Amino acid sequence: MSAKLWLTQLQENGYRLTKARSAVVEIVQKSLRALTPVEVYDMARKKYRALGLVTVYRTLEKLEELHLIQRVHQPMGCQAFISAGEGHQHLLLCQNCGQVAFFEGDDLDILTKSIAKKTGYKIQEHWLQLFGLCANCRVN
Amino acid sequence: MSAKLWLTQLQENGYRLTKARSAVVEIVQKSLRALTPVEVYDMARKKYRALGLVTVYRTLEKLEELHLIQRVHQPMGCQAFISAGEGHQHLLLCQNCGQVAFFEGDDLDILTKSIAKKTGYKIQEHWLQLFGLCANCRVN
């Protein structure tokens, strides 16, 4: 999905198209690693100087609401966002450079059924996240 | 593990045994759901009125350091702690009452190997967390 499409999505949901939003979207959409609000602010201000940090927060809020981005939880902190995968996907994070890869096709059915039986819980959701080293960082 | 054992652990690691710590430990150790620092503060103050919130933070810090508690990440927030499981375990959270259950015996080897091959990543860790309804909340 391109930045243009994100902006369209915003418009289609009744939000106006502004320079501030464009700048934020452009940064977040193409980032390969999760960014914090301040990081987005710093980077996006290179494209649009007048941008305010508050607007970054507000824009991220809307992008999350539209499922265009998702929050990334990490040992070091949980306030970073990354362009969201489509459908049911999971994250694989490089512990060195932060690069995020998506993967799908996990089959946790057997596991969840077994856990459900053992614990008596009705399982409705799961979070799975892998950590490691990306191809680049692995060699260096 | 009992509250008494936690206090012993603290002592064995050179920390002194105090009323403040006892109160915090007693609350956190027996809780079936993850508690935030303020929740711990409110609950522990019923046992020890003079307790300060700062001490709760400091005690939780030490308990985490000794792996007696662990941070719980949830959609609503990531600043709650629960008595830690032993060894490699995962969490199962009740979305209604917050009750936490541990489980082990997940076998993600096949999955991680497949992902490693596909992505080129070297996988070193994983986070797995299940969400659902506990036996009680399921019926009510």
Add this chain to the structure above:
DNA sequence: ACACTTATTGACAATGATTTTCATTATCAA
């Protein structure tokens, strides 16, 4: 039991992150 050393405490202040308020501005439908 007592005295001594020093870790621990709670109050308060400082910081950092996020949210709210508000007057001004810019978007977009008419």
Add this chain to the structure above:
DNA sequence: TTGATAATGAAAATCATTGTCAATAAGTGT
């Protein structure tokens, strides 16, 4: 072009966490 109003950035407010510090209490040795 105009007008209604969503969106903006600055500043202030709130909330969570961390740092400072003088007073206190835990544990050690006597």
